[in-house]
Amino acid sequence: MLNPREIRENSSFIEEGLNRRGLKVNLDLLKAHSKKLKELEQQRSNLQAEGNAVGKEVGKQIKAGKQPNGDEVALLRNKGNSIKTKVSLIEEEEKTLKKLIKEQILHYPNLPSSDCPDGKNEKDNIQIRTWGKPLVGEDFKEHWQIAEELGLLDTERSVRIAKSRFVTLLGQGAKLERSLINFMLDMHTSKGYKEVLPPVLVNTASLEGSGQLPKFAEESFRCSEDDLWLTPTAEVPLTSLHRDEIIPFENLPIKYVAYSPCFRREAGSYGKDTRGLIRLHQFNKVELYWFVDSANSNEAYKQITEDAEAILQALELPYRVMKLCTGDLGFSASSTHDLEVWLPGANSYREISSCSLCDDFQARRSSIRTKKGKQTHLVHTLNASGLAIGRTMAAVLENGQQSDGTVKIPEALVPYFGKPFLKS
RNA sequence: GGAGAGGUGGCUGAGUGGUUGAAAGCGGCUCCCUGCUAAGGAGUUACAGGAGGCAACUCCUGUCGAGGGUUCGAAUCCCUCCCUCUCCGCCA
Missing domain, CATH: 1.10.287.40 (Serine-tRNA synthetase, tRNA binding domain)
Structure with a gap:
């Protein structure tokens, strides 16, 4: 606000x-x-x-x-x-x-920070660095094809269970999803993040506090009988974890990592990414969230981005870091770095994490303050996907695919997945 | 779903119409005393909005779950809603 x-x-x-x-x-x-x-x-x-x-x-x-x-x-x-x-x-x-x-x-959305580049849309975003060598070639399959061939998921039956844009993971697919979640949680907690498993139904005040309401009601699923919505991101419950609180100064910064399923109606994206794991009504995500003193938020912004990048690096997935222009900025953000992973099958970079500095925008909406001496003031909040699990799986499949139809599992993930290759 | 109890400051807990933003205790902070520790003593300790001063600070208003009502005056009386807890039933 x-x-x-x-x-x-x-x-x-x-x-x-x-x-x-x-x-x-x-x-x-x-x-x-x-x-x-x-x-x-x-x-x-x-x-x-x-x-x-x-x-x-x-x-x-x-x-x-x-x-x-x-x-x-x-x-x-x-x-x-x-x-x-x-x-x-x-x-x-x-x-x-x-x-x-x-x-x-x-x-009204948050104001862009002064170093946020001016621009109209995603075309004006600025690449600030890349990591890894993107695999380029004609023969790479897209992840949904690999997944189908290996029997990792079932989209058709998911329509029977729910509707389109839902997916059911099976066998090794389900296990790969689970191992990615565990791997990310372990990696972040080892760096000092506190693990949180929040409610995924949240009330109106929570959505308002983090900026999803009142403007984006049509993007969330709502429970008609109750004042409850399905959370579109763990950012919502994490913000409200400290809503209406004064956090003791010595407790800052607070760093949370939360795994949660996320639910989005994806209104207005009909026909986009209809196959595979890229755009679903329900997906899993590991989210990073910081509450910091306003004096330290720029430093925190750098750190939270690096923490998200560390996952991609550990999984040996090439990516680039984009600085979003003012026209592409999310509602609550004053500045955002998008991490885009390379998908050799799709032959393009794809957003896999959004790391945002929200300044006091969410803190004011949610009334989250800290007290230094006698002075009470709003904290700053930051969030970053660390990472979107479905898209990470897509990236692992596309980047690890072998000519014999198997998929090489990144070394760091092997202890979680249990074996170095995925084959039928 | 049925029955009951209750929502007061960081916590426990008084307070049923008139300097009550709120007793007391605990906790926190500051200072004093003490060889150290323990114990003891004094003071201080909510949030929001606004006015004034460079500032330390002073003053005004509101807030005792939320919203209405009664009254010159409400934490205290009345109404509506929300939430929490206990017991029974049901259930992963």
């Missing part, structure tokens, strides 16, 4: 930031509303002070022996009543204004 105070006092700065994201906004009206609200609040608070004094005076007089129904007390009562009427009128006005303001502010 953008800072309401800043909107009031420095709206052009906010407008510029939103413009860089390609949002043409004029905050004049919002600013006027916000200023008006402050005025009303001040008026009301003055009246309330007056009313409190009247109340106290009545108490004093009755204690001093004045008749509760006597003239002097009645006069004060009248005064109290007239103040009350005025206050309730103002409160009504405040309420509508507040609602109006909140609705608008919740719809």
